[in-house]
Amino acid sequence: MEVIIDNKSGFCFGVKKVISLAEEELKKNSTLYCLGDIVHNEEEINRLSKIGLKVIDKNEYLALNNCKVLIRAHGEPPETYEHARKNNIELIEGTCPVVLKLQKKVRSAFNTLEGEGSVIIFGKPEHPEVIGLNGQINNKAIVIDKKDKLSNINFTKPIVLLAQTTMNRENYWELKMEIEKNLKSPDLLDSNDTICGQVANRGPWLEEFSKSVDAVVFVGGRKSSNSKVLYQHCLQVNKNSYFISTVDEVKDLPLSGYSRTGICGATSTPRWLMEDIARKIEILFP
Ligand code: SF4
Numbered sequence: 001m002e003v004i005i006d007n008k009s010g011f012c013f014g015v016k017k018v019i020s021l022a023e024e025e026l027k028k029n030s031t032l033y034c035l036g037d038i039v040h041n042e043e044e045i046n047r048l049s050k051i052g053l054k055v056i057d058k059n060e061y062l063a064l065n066n067c068k069v070l071i072r073a074h075g076e077p078p079e080t081y082e083h084a085r086k087n088n089i090e091l092i093e094g095t096c097p098v099v100l101k102l103q104k105k106v107r108s109a110f111n112t113l114e115g116e117g118s119v120i121i122f123g124k125p126e127h128p129e130v131i132g133l134n135g136q137i138n139n140k141a142i143v144i145d146k147k148d149k150l151s152n153i154n155f156t157k158p159i160v161l162l163a164q165t166t167m168n169r170e171n172y173w174e175l176k177m178e179i180e181k182n183l184k185s186p187d188l189l190d191s192n193d194t195i196c197g198q199v200a201n202r203g204p205w206l207e208e209f210s211k212s213v214d215a216v217v218f219v220g221g222r223k224s225s226n227s228k229v230l231y232q233h234c235l236q237v238n239k240n241s242y243f244i245s246t247v248d249e250v251k252d253l254p255l256s257g258y259s260r261t262g263i264c265g266a267t268s269t270p271r272w273l274m275e276d277i278a279r280k281i282e283i284l285f286p
Helices: 013-028 042-050 058-062 078-086 097-113 128-135 169-182 202-211 225-237 247-252 271-284
Strands: 002-005 032-035 053-056 067-071 089-093 118-122 142-144 159-163 189-191 215-219 241-244 260-265
Touching (some): 002 271, 013 032, 013 097, 032 058, 042 053, 042 271, 058 078, 097 118, 097 128, 097 159, 118 169, 159 169, 169 189, 215 225, 225 241, 247 271
Parallel strands (some): 032 053, 032 067, 067 089, 118 142, 118 159, 215 241
């Protein structure tokens, strides 16, 4: 069996940056706290935990002082930085530059509106990136994840529309069109497609990749919504597509009889894991 690893799969630059910040820090100190999962991949978290990374939740963070804490790529609201200032916590800034730019955009949209209109964030209300974005303006944005949730918008006032970086682009355009339909005047809408290209371009690419092989093994974290979405792109064009998260799961894959198997993954899937899985497939399905 020929096993091919997709060369475009694996960490995006935002995730690469935060992982290397953690690794650098852990070379100097035996422990580093990270506020929330550093990446939505259990295997990578396990690897980093073994070298000293401790993932903490918000309550644990609020009880800390005099230490170092890594901020993950999703970013954080200002109150997290405020707590660090007051409690002598040194923050290591791992927020992805794309997210930092978006946070700035949210602040500037809010200031431009001067209370006359709405900032709408197309995103999942409970997603950490969205909590960080909305926190920039004291939670004054309206967060919407579906076009049928527009009932409490004032369509007679200006609207600035922005998006969480990992949302689906087609759904963003549907929401934008729905807002336009309701607006009193078209020039009231300032729409900004802020979906990250690293996510948006990967789906169509994975479809191409999946068509080029007999079977697809998609490697992703169980908690990663991006992985679930990208896997569907593979499945849509190749019915022999399988989702796994660990090397152990390779033994249960029905890969006998295929001559070309492709391995791919999400922006949160480590390269080493795809390589380990490829090796295991070569051993079990020669
Ligand atoms: S998907 Fe885009 S915005 Fe998110 S961490 Fe990666 S590069 Fe940054």
